[in-house]
Amino acid sequence: MIHTTVGQLGHFFVILSFVTALVATVAYFLSALGRRSSRQNVLVEEPQLAYAGESSFGGKTAKRKDRAVTPVSEQQSQKDDWRTLARWAFYIHGLAVVGVAVSLYWIIYNHYFEYHYAWSHSSLALPVQYVISCFWEGQEGSFLLWLFWNAMLGAILIRTSGKQWEAPMMAIFALVQAFLASMILGVVFGDTFKLGSSPFLLLTEAMPDAPIFTADPTFVPKDGNGLNPLLQNYWMVIHPPTLFLGFALTLVPFAYCIAGLWRNQPLEWIRPALPWTLIGAMILGIGIMMGGYWAYETLNFGGYWNWDPVENAIYVPWLVMVGALHTMLIAKRSSTGLKTAVILTIAQFLLIIYSTFLARSGILGNASVHSFTDLGLSGQLLVYLLAFVVLAVFLAARKWKYIPSDEQEASVYTKEFWLFIGATVLCLAAFQVIATTSIPVYNKILEAFGKVSNLALPVDQPGHYSKFQIWFFVVIALLTGIGQFMWWRKVENKKWDALITPGILTLLISAAVIGSGAIKNPVYMALLVASVFALVTNGTILLGIVRGNYRLSGGAIAHIGMALMLIGILFSSGYSRVISLNGSGLMISNSEDFTKNGNKENKENVLLWLNQPERMDQYQVTYRGQRVQVRDVPGYVPRQDVAVIEGDFHGVALRDIEQNGKLYHKKGDTLAMYPENVHYAVEYREPSGKVFTLYPRIQVNQRMGVVLSPDSRHSMDRDIYTYIATAPDPMEESKWEKTETYSVAVKDTFFLNDYVAILDDVVRTNEVEGTQLGPNDAAVRARVRILSKNGEQVLSPAFIIKDRMVGRRAETSDELGIRIQLNEIDPRSGKFTFAVNRTQRDYVVMKAFEKPLINILWIGTLIVVLGFLIATIRRYREFTKMRDKVVV
Structure with missing residues (x-):
């Protein structure tokens, strides 16, 4: 059965969201202009306003030039009419976006594989939390997630921003929503032009030339392609929504900024935008760090940040947003700060669009593991970017004259100077990253003009970016300390005495760490000193603030968290140590991956045979075998305890399944399995x-x-990070060599592979696993003792006579790679004939790192979040108090 109704409903909601976004844009635009509604016959023109706010720069305030042609009450009535229409249009838009999301999730959750999106991104095997991840794995779903967050934020802003700001700001919001909705519109004009890519395409529409649909137009696949295994991680359930909420939050200060320029009020927008900038920087930062932790848990490059182009494209807007935040704090007293705040607030949003273009246009090709293939949306994305670049640049250029100039240059002894310098360094750090990341874009531009470019991304991208970013953050860490002392007027009358004590403490602590031999690299020494200085100075400030009003402590707390993050990054990345050194002298592999870089991988991996202990650094490590996950059983189950049913996502228990003394399944039960995953138990x-x-x-x-x-x-002081570099394919059956036979008597010795085997005894038994013996049946079990350098192992194959039929039950040792079966018993000679097969012993090649003090990075992240949260609450309270005083 093909379920077309839900897709048609979803597509209707997409069209409705696009149309209502356009209606809201026009209505809010007209409300902001103050034009008449359709029910009135009087034309109202917006007054020509010069800068009308209070000037804190020491310059003169420009006067208001009015050119009104209608009474104020009538003009207000017209604005209210358009605003009412715009509000209803935006609310309906929000409901339509929710309708799109519900329709798409319904398709995915119910496994309607006739839809291309569900077939491409989901499968029957996925548990519910990963079915949720399927929603945003594809481009259309991620655009929809972005749309959803923007719609929610827009609804909040309509209720909280105040009538003064609602119309101009929401006009920008609604325009962005129209662009985003167009990305999932999926409307085709003629044979060539397509507006958006619909998530509600049927497979027959997406792949009309596929032979299967020629033979059977109603064909529906029984299963989907499944979710990218890299995304089957709980962080991928919460990381993308958090990141896209951060994307959405960059729009709020941008919209306020454009509204302020539009209204000829280049300063007043700062106060309402500031708390949103704080929460946006916090959420986007959390999203970035969630992505880092996901990479640490899921990818095997050995860390949490690899300077991937898509990682960089998100990191850069965050840096610029933090820079904008700091310039907003000084905008009231510094014209330079205000101008910079305008530029950076515009830039942080445009960079978000640019990062979307990089990730989704296909321009990065194979340069990033995160990038999407081009769905034909690259032209739309480029129009989206250019439209807002033109809008923002044109408006800023036209209204620049309304920003008065400073009468005096900022002194080095003012907080404005140091915050501006800090913002400048953040922007320089961002520029260094984005300039290199954009190399594929430069190449495409040159190709468009018929030129051939030889530019290429650095071979060692982590090394390239790190050598610059370390020095930028050395400066930033120092500036956070000095800036805080300036902010709280600890440095006055051109005297720097207040910094002497923190400086001495910094040198003593740094000297103690460096003197212990923990750090030998001069560059790392500089980063350590700067980070400790930031920690000490901001800690000193925090102690003073907490005694007074803790609500003012957000900045100091956030800077302390940043200093801890830098220390955690310094030790966990700069002094990450490979502990899986190959001391055997054996060549583990001749493959290209293992022989590159002077046999580096052969030197930095250890070969572990099943149940055979090896010394590795200070640890004794033992590979204990393969494990699988049963959905309703905590932890891991030995793979030999479950017969996995191929392609059915189920298995059969071969013995009772117990964990921690609790019986979960009895032998023979059918189990729901997590497919594709095989875990390797490595005991330390x-x-x-x-x-x-x-x-x-x-x-x-x-x-x-x-x-x-x-x-x-x-652990508190370090992580032991381990991954399997190579192992036998867990999906392949063991390949047994040709059978060899041995005829031996009790107590005889014979050789199996490189092992000595002894037949100790053959005794009668009343129990044989898997066989029910009756009173007239008989069975014997041999006891074959096999000696190896790690001790001995006993295998007990059985010989069975049941219902006058002969049966044999072999015993297998994965540890030894041997299967032995008792084939014949000769009572005359007293000889027993064994059939023996040999196979590759179970093994893994493993790589392990020691990452010191990495938890300081995660702790620092949480402290930064706390600081941002305190500062956000404080600034929002200030805004609401001012808003409530305004008489509209």
């Missing part, structure tokens, strides 16, 4: 005797092939 024994086990994962996925994911053991 510390010198103290304490044991912990890590479970790095291998996923075998049709879309991605073999995907490797790490596991880590977290």
